[in-house]
Amino acid sequence: MPILKRALLTITANVIVIFVLALLARNYILNPDLLAIEHAAxxxxxQRFEQALDRYRLNLEGRIKRIYAAAGVLESLDSHINWQPIVQHLAKIGGYEELDYFILADETGANALLQAGEFVDRDSSPPSQLALNDILAHILPKLESNKRSTISGLFKSQYDGPIAYAAGRAHWSSDKLPAVYIAVRRLNQTMIPDFTERLGLSAEVISAPTLKEELQNHKVILGERTKHDTLYTRVNGDDGQALMSLRFKTAPRAFDDKAFSPTLLVAMFAVAASWSIVFIYLYYNMITPVRRISHTMQIIRQTNNYNKHLVYKNNDDLGMLVNECNELLKHVSQHTEKLSADAWLSPWATTPALHP
Structure with missing residues (x-):
């Protein structure tokens, strides 16, 4: 096999081996660590979203506490002002801003009154009576069993979808005032994107069937990033049941995970380019001189001109070989000349006489 072909095959095999080793090192050494860092992020x-949702829920509870605290101050002024109408206006003011609606009822939940909040007023989307009854049926037992005057939580109403709520129970000196106060914020397609945007995140609510289908299509589990930089999670309500399913849009993956990724291709191009430079150097400094020397040797053999020398300028290993060849040619030339001289100096052989 010609040395040129062997050199090309050697370089090609070397590039392929380097590519395979780099791919294996990236996939089994580097990327697992980067995937772990990405998954943790x-x-x-x-967790930031869930903690923010908890803080929002506690903030609703704090609003009810402040309303009750202000109402308590007004009740203590019973002898000076007619405080009962003020308490009802206070409840409306406290339950309007950034809420969908609030509910006023007596201790048993009877005579429940629905008051529209900011978003129900804006969208003209009041809940149905069935939703009202569903929410009361969930919250009133919790108020009964809880020693605290206010509670908050997350609940999925069968008729109004997922909600965040805060509720409180008060004991007034007058039975004409509602004892139960419930503030409600719907966790819907409008609220969640705006809520997550404030956190620097991007998420949307999806249905349970959509969640199941997309997890199967992407072959991932909850909390695992897909190849399309999406992330799925499920939030549970305070009753332990699934409240809502979310699809997060994450930042693009910060490392390569494809076989022919741009980074790996650039690296392999650099390797191929460096080997090309090596090949060009070998071609002009080794292969071409060897071919020239071989051609000169062929001429010497064909012409028997042993005085012709091989030419190679570099003083390297090949140069040492060329020098030895030239010495050998010199020796052959001298020996040939001596043989020729001896042949010319020897007497001519005489033909013996023929006897009859």
Missing amino acids: DQRDI
Whole structure:
């Protein structure tokens, strides 16, 4: 096999081996660590959302506490002002801003009164009576069993979807005032994107069937990033049941995970380019001189001109070989000349006489 072909095959095999080793090192050494870091960051984003939702729920509870505190001050001024109408206006003011609606009822939940909040007023989307009854049926037992005057939580109403709520129970000196106060914020397609945007995240509510289908299509589990940089999670309500399913849009993956990724291709191009430079150097400094020397040797053999020398300028290993060949040619030339001289100097052989 010609040395040129062997050199090309050697370089090609070397590039392929380097590519395979780099791919294996990236996939089994580097990427697992980067995936673990990425997964931890994704989980922190989910936790940030859940913690923010908890803070929002506690903030609703704090609003009810402040309303009750102000109402308590007004009740203590019973002898000076007619405080009962003011308490009802206070409840409306406290339950309007950034809420969908609030509910006023007596201790048993009877005579429940629905008051529209900011978003129900804006969208003209009041809940149905069935939703009202569903929410009361969930919250009143919790108020009964809880020693605290106010509670908050997350609940999925069968008729109004997922909600965040805060509720309180008061004991007034007058039975004409509602004892139960419930503030409600719907966790819907409008609220969640705006809520997550404030956290620097991007999420949307999806249905349970959509969640199941997309998990199967992407072959991932909850909390695991897909190849399309999406992340799925499920939030549970305070009753332990699934409240809502979310699809997060994450930042693009910060490392390569494809076989022919741009980074790996650039690296392999650099390797191929460096080997090309090596090949060009070998071609002009080794292969071409060897071919020239071989051609000169062929001429010497064909012409028997042993005085012709091989030419190679570099003083390297090949140069040492060329020098030895030239010495050998010189020796052959001298020996040939001596043989020729001896042949010319020897007497001519005489033909013996023929006797009859």
